[in-house]
Amino acid sequence: MTEPLLKVEGLKKYxxxxxxxxxxxxxxxxxxxxxxxxVAEGETLGIVGESGCGKSTTGRMxxxxxxxxxxxxxxxxxxxxxxxxxxxxxxxxxxxxxFQDPYASLNPRHTIEKILMEPLNVHNxxxxxxxxxxxHDFLEIVGxxxxxxxRYPHQFSGGQRQRIGIARALMTNPKLIIADEPxxxxxxxxxxxxxxxxxxxxxxxxxxxxxxxxxxxxxRHISDRVGVMYLGQMAELANSEDLYEKPLHPYTxxxxxxxPVPDPDFEREQVVIKGDIPSPxxxxxxxxxxTRCPYKMDICETTVPIFAEVEKGHSVACHLYKESRPQ
Amino acid sequence: MAQSxxxxxxxxxxxxxxxxxxxxxxxxxxxxxxxxxxxxxxxxLLAIFGPLFTPQGINEQNLTNKLLPPSGEHWxxxxxxxxxxxxRIVYGARISLWVxxxxxxxxxxxxxxxxxxxxYYGRWVDTIxxxxxxxxxxxxxxxxxxxxxxxxxxxxxxxxxAIALINVPNFGRLIRSKVLSIKEDEYIMSAxxxxxxxxxxxxxxxxxNSMAPVIVQGTLAIATAIIEAAALGFxxxxxxxxxxxxxxxxxxxxxxxxNAPWTMIFPGIAIMLTVLGFNLMGxxxxxxLDPRMKS
Numbered sequence: 358m359t360e361p362l363l364k365v366e367g368l369k370k371y372x373x374x375x376x377x378x379x380x381x382x383x384x385x386x387x388x389x390x391x392x393x394x395x396v397a398e399g400e401t402l403g404i405v406g407e408s409g410c411g412k413s414t415t416g417r418m419x420x421x422x423x424x425x426x427x428x429x430x431x432x433x434x435x436x437x438x439x440x441x442x443x444x445x446x447x448x449x450x451x452x453x454x455x456f457q458d459p460y461a462s463l464n465p466r467h468t469i470e471k472i473l474m475e476p477l478n479v480h481n482x483x484x485x486x487x488x489x490x491x492x493h494d495f496l497e498i499v500g501x502x503x504x505x506x507x508r509y510p511h512q513f514s515g516g517q518r519q520r521i522g523i524a525r526a527l528m529t530n531p532k533l534i535i536a537d538e539p540x541x542x543x544x545x546x547x548x549x550x551x552x553x554x555x556x557x558x559x560x561x562x563x564x565x566x567x568x569x570x571x572x573x574x575x576x577r578h579i580s581d582r583v584g585v586m587y588l589g590q591m592a593e594l595a596n597s598e599d600l601y602e603k604p605l606h607p608y609t610x611x612x613x614x615x616x617p618v619p620d621p622d623f624e625r626e627q628v629v630i631k632g633d634i635p636s637p638x639x640x641x642x643x644x645x646x647x648t649r650c651p652y653k654m655d656i657c658e659t660t661v662p663i664f665a666e667v668e669k670g671h672s673v674a675c676h677l678y679k680e681s682r683p684q
Numbered sequence: 685m686a687q688s689x690x691x692x693x694x695x696x697x698x699x700x701x702x703x704x705x706x707x708x709x710x711x712x713x714x715x716x717x718x719x720x721x722x723x724x725x726x727x728x729l730l731a732i733f734g735p736l737f738t739p740q741g742i743n744e745q746n747l748t749n750k751l752l753p754p755s756g757e758h759w760x761x762x763x764x765x766x767x768x769x770x771x772r773i774v775y776g777a778r779i780s781l782w783v784x785x786x787x788x789x790x791x792x793x794x795x796x797x798x799x800x801x802x803x804y805y806g807r808w809v810d811t812i813x814x815x816x817x818x819x820x821x822x823x824x825x826x827x828x829x830x831x832x833x834x835x836x837x838x839x840x841x842x843x844x845x846a847i848a849l850i851n852v853p854n855f856g857r858l859i860r861s862k863v864l865s866i867k868e869d870e871y872i873m874s875a876x877x878x879x880x881x882x883x884x885x886x887x888x889x890x891x892x893n894s895m896a897p898v899i900v901q902g903t904l905a906i907a908t909a910i911i912e913a914a915a916l917g918f919x920x921x922x923x924x925x926x927x928x929x930x931x932x933x934x935x936x937x938x939x940x941x942x943n944a945p946w947t948m949i950f951p952g953i954a955i956m957l958t959v960l961g962f963n964l965m966g967x968x969x970x971x972x973l974d975p976r977m978k979s
């Protein structure tokens with residue numbers, strides 16, 4: 358197997374909870390706790406999970422918009438977590454991000470041209486004439502027109518703004534795009550358009566995506582592989598087909614069982630999980646899912662399951678599978 | 685892509701308008717605000733060109749003509765030295781507007797710098813700057829101004845400095861809170877994701893987006909600054925005789941209140957009208973620029 362484009366090892370992010378006038382650290386919110394995965398060039402990795410499971414935090418740490426508490430990120434043979442801030446800024450040329458809220462991610466006082474030109478200015482790509490041409494080219498590529506360049510963000514609809522957000526991410530010819538819930542703020546009909554655009558662009562420009570979402574249907578549509586996160590940890594990671602057809606982790610099973618199916622006669626397998634997601638400041642001992650798991654065993658309360666490959670290309674962290682039990 | 689062709693069309697009809705143009709459109713809708721702007725422009729024109737047309741010099745004393753009531757020759761009468769009050773009010777507009785404007789620019793610049801530092805860098809920088817603001821705001825502003833002037837010595841320039849200083853925390857707090865909210869906006873995150881440097885983000889994203897409230901506060905603060913300058917003048921701590929500063933004119937005419945009320949009424953009306961104009965205009969600007977009012 359060739360070297361993956363992105364390799365993440367033991368990524369952690371703890372946010373301190375401070376209290377008192379002196380700001381003593383009382384506890385930590387373990388937003389992301391020991392997550393590892395790889396992404397091969399040209400593929401799309403979907404990351405799903407409930408709100409607050411750490412998927413966005415993970416995405417932000419990959420480009421060091423947040424500094425990880427621990428862990429390593431390798432990108433294209435370079436260890437990003439070791440770079441100085443200066444070097445990291447330059448490295449961001451190859452990793453770009455598409456944001457969730459197309460209404461908030463564009464500066465309302467800048468024209469589209471200025472917004473799209475900004476990455477080129479920052480990284481000193483081309484001369485002013487070339488930059489302008491590139492802006493117009495990319496507007497066309499994402500399905501807008503070059504005459505839109507002089508307009509302001511508030512003159513566009515949500516879907517159009519997200520196209521602009523995508524165009525901005527593409528300006529520097531990045532290799533990897535981290536899309537943090539890029540369609541969850543959009544109408545369903547627009548979602549499909551934007552997703553299809555992203556897929557077309559991936560083929561044309563040979564992009565690699567990390568696609569963060571909470572909508573399982575959307576993720577299935579676009580991803581080659583899917584990782585399911587629960588409370589800051591990776592619960593299951595597998596090829597899209599395998600994960601949706603044969604989920605191994607009880608949490609994944611429950612999530613999939615909750616996806617609505619457009620068929621009134623469909624008999625769903627009932628895997629119902631009870632209760633709320635526990636606080637990441639005080640996560641349950643052992644397997645973090647044990648408080649809600651229908652198959653809970655004694656070992657689950659005491660021992661953390663190992664995230665291990667159970668079948669080829671299908672990893673899971675659950676004591677139901679012997680590979681996950683520590684020897 | 686048939687879908688995106690539909691997308692394209694829906695923005696074609698709209699004329700391309702920047703955020704400022706749109707604010708201007710909103711501003712024009714309010715009649716009161718336009719009236720306020722009219723008053724402000726009247727006084728600005730008066731301050732610039734008025735002195736060219738005044739009937740008499742400001743300091744030409746003519747003791748035989750003292751305390752004359754308004755007449756064809758002296759439209760607003762004369763004061764206790766026989767000086768033409770109309771001429772002095774026209775010159776006074778220059779002083780008052782100039783003081784108001786300079787003081788506000790001074791406090792807006794200082795306040796913005798401190799506010800941005802406090803808001804963007806946070807932590808101890810924020811704590812120190814915010815506590816200083818709190819201390820300054822704990823004093824009634826005119827009292828603080830009097831204290832500053834008594835340290836520096838009474839003069840118009842020192843009154844201006846005092847007024848600029850006491851208004852710093854108003855601007856500082858305003859900018860700080862604005863920066864705090866903008867800092868969390870996703871477009872700041874996206875600027876970082878692009879690889880932009882901190883100071884560039886500050887100047888190209890945060891600063892322009894936090895300016896709207898400063899403009900509103902600035903217009904309203906000019907009104908307050910004019911009153912404060914007049915108050916200091918009235919107390920003898922601002923402009924010194926024979927300067928035709930409105931507050932000073934009021935103070936000088938106190939003793940003639942009963943037998944020559946015009947010496948007091950006209951400077952009073954001048955102050956009131958200017959302040960009213962700036963306040964109306966400021967209110968209109970606030971409605972036009974306030975993002976919460978926008979659809």
